Amino acid sequence: MRAELFAYLRTFFAEQSVLEVDPPCLAATTVTDLNIESIKAQMGGASGYLQTSPEFFMKRLLASGLGDIYYLGKAFRDAEQGSRHNPEFTLLEWYRVDYDEYQLMAEVESLVCGAFSRLRNSTPRVARTSYGDCFEKSLQLDPHTASLEVLQATAVNQGYKDWANETRANCLDLLFSEIIEPSLPKGLVFIYDYPACQAALAQTYQDEKGRLVSRRFEAFLDAVELANGYFELRDAQQQNQRFNEDNRLRARAKKPVMATDKHLDRAMQVGLPSCSGVALGVDRLLMQLCGVSSINEVLAFPWERC
Amino acid sequence: MGNYSTNEFRSGLKVMLDGDPCSILDNEFVKPGKGQAFNRVKLRNLKTGRVLEKTFKSGESIEGADVLDMDMQYLYNDGDFWYFMEPDTFEQHQATETAVGDTQLWLKEQDTCMVTLYNGSPLSVTPPIHVELEIVETDPGLRGDTAQGGSKPAQLVTGATVKVPLFLDQGDVIKVDTRTGEYQGRAKD
Numbered sequence: 010m011r012a013e014l015f016a017y018l019r020t021f022f023a024e025q026s027v028l029e030v031d032p033p034c035l036a037a038t039t040v041t042d043l044n045i046e047s048i049k050a051q052m053g054g055a056s057g058y059l060q061t062s063p064e065f066f067m068k069r070l071l072a073s074g075l076g077d078i079y080y081l082g083k084a085f086r087d088a089e090q091g092s093r094h095n096p097e098f099t100l101l102e103w104y105r106v107d108y109d110e111y112q113l114m115a116e117v118e119s120l121v122c123g124a125f126s127r128l129r130n131s132t133p134r135v136a137r138t139s140y141g142d143c144f145e146k147s148l149q150l151d152p153h154t155a156s157l158e159v160l161q162a163t164a165v166n167q168g169y170k171d172w173a174n175e176t177r178a179n180c181l182d183l184l185f186s187e188i189i190e191p192s193l194p195k196g197l198v199f200i201y202d203y204p205a206c207q208a209a210l211a212q213t214y215q216d217e218k219g220r221l222v223s224r225r226f227e228a229f230l231d232a233v234e235l236a237n238g239y240f241e242l243r244d245a246q247q248q249n250q251r252f253n254e255d256n257r258l259r260a261r262a263k264k265p266v267m268a269t270d271k272h273l274d275r276a277m278q279v280g281l282p283s284c285s286g287v288a289l290g291v292d293r294l295l296m297q298l299c300g301v302s303s304i305n306e307v308l309a310f311p312w313e314r315c
Numbered sequence: 316m317g318n319y320s321t322n323e324f325r326s327g328l329k330v331m332l333d334g335d336p337c338s339i340l341d342n343e344f345v346k347p348g349k350g351q352a353f354n355r356v357k358l359r360n361l362k363t364g365r366v367l368e369k370t371f372k373s374g375e376s377i378e379g380a381d382v383l384d385m386d387m388q389y390l391y392n393d394g395d396f397w398y399f400m401e402p403d404t405f406e407q408h409q410a411t412e413t414a415v416g417d418t419q420l421w422l423k424e425q426d427t428c429m430v431t432l433y434n435g436s437p438l439s440v441t442p443p444i445h446v447e448l449e450i451v452e453t454d455p456g457l458r459g460d461t462a463q464g465g466s467k468p469a470q471l472v473t474g475a476t477v478k479v480p481l482f483l484d485q486g487d488v489i490k491v492d493t494r495t496g497e498y499q500g501r502a503k504d
Binding site for chain 2: 044169
């Protein structure tokens with residue numbers, strides 16, 4: 010099934026004239042994300058990191074003018090292990106020049122539905138909804154404008170009494186993971202307009218209600234997170250501000266502060282073309298195609314047996 | 316007792332939660348790709364036996380509970396307490412009625428039980444899976460009925476009542492599964 014899926018994915022992109030690229034898994038620097046830890050590697054006297062995604066290398070390629078590109082290969086995240094996580098996993102990441110996030114969502118839909126019709130002879134139901142609407146429906150609150158106190162009180166009222174002093178992003182993650190995600194309908198669900206505090210490297214904008222939201226989306230398949238995409242931030246200065254903010258939060262959480270990628274910064278100064286990019290967990294897609302609930306069932310060698 | 320971080324959570328680990336000792340039954344790692352990781356943990360409160368769920372932020376730690384499971388020999392009951400002895404040191408422990416609970420229905424002197432100690436005192440007692448106990452009271456069975464596989468209640472020496480086949484009489488010793496309270500067979504002498 011894995012081999013068939015890989016063959017299908019490569020054919021899908023070949024037909025769309027999206028070029029396969031093979032960036033390094035090992036690099037001198039890594040991401041600054043507060044909640045993503047990289048695995049450290051030693052080479053002689055130097056140290057580096059196994060990459061948590063090929064994003065920075067792919068953005069350097071985009072800035073050099075390569076056009077539409079995809080990566081199908083391994084990524085690594087430290088201390089992520091469970092029924093849906095393995096520290097080494099297979100990621101499909103691709104970028105489309107001149108696409109916005111809605112065009113990219115449509116492409117994710119055709120890729121996922123195509124995989125199901127090819128390998129399972131069925132297609133999932135598809136739905137789209139905004140992050141704000143999910144919260145309105147499940148918790149009757151606006152996640153973009155609600156005060157921190159309201160979010161904390163909501164977490165406490167839902168039975169998470171230790172969440173009274175958590176950050177905005179953590180309260181939102183808790184409520185989303187514990188209340189909203191399990192209630193998502195079956196099939197493929199796209200959620201867009203994530204909160205500005207969870208923009209990562211997506212552009213932000215003022216929506217029709219005047220709220221600052223990020224042009225970030227996620228795809229869920231049968232209530233399991235499958236893909237995360239952005240209409241990509243292109244402003245090098247803003248990107249540096251976000252990295253610095255990540256590091257400020259890391260320091261406050263007593264996590265190591267990460268050096269930023271100078272090569273990426275230079276590429277951003279040259280200019281990233283207007284594009285959207287998305288990363289999709291291939292093992293998660295395989296789990297759904299095989300109808301299994303543990304990632305270990307689609308890995309020949311899960312970490313426990315490596 | 317040391318502290319345990321969420322990445323050390325394993326089923327069977329004994330921890331303190333809201334002042335009560337608990338045993339971890341299940342630990343699920345939950346993480347949105349870009350977001351905060353959680354551990355959704357199922358625990359059994361060892362005092363009340365109740366199962367509860369709690370979501371921790373990954374990396375949080377909680378205090379371990381001074382809980383120890385130990386095989387001990389049941390000695391006797393003096394009306395207030397049940398006495399157990401450590402086989403190696405002969406040290407005796409007295410367990411309260413709350414700790415012994417329904418297990419008292421299966422306790423036969425000199426049998427080996429698992430006693431869960433919390434801060435050194437018995438918190439709960441688990442009987443052996445199979446015990447052999449004497450019938451002290453049952454209606455006389457009609458031997459002809461055995462083909463029907465009928466059963467009748469029988470009271471055992473410990474006070475427990477189990478359903479037994481009709482051919483058994485007072486004074487017979489039977490084997491009982493303490494998990495289900497079901498008759499397993501006659502004890503072999």
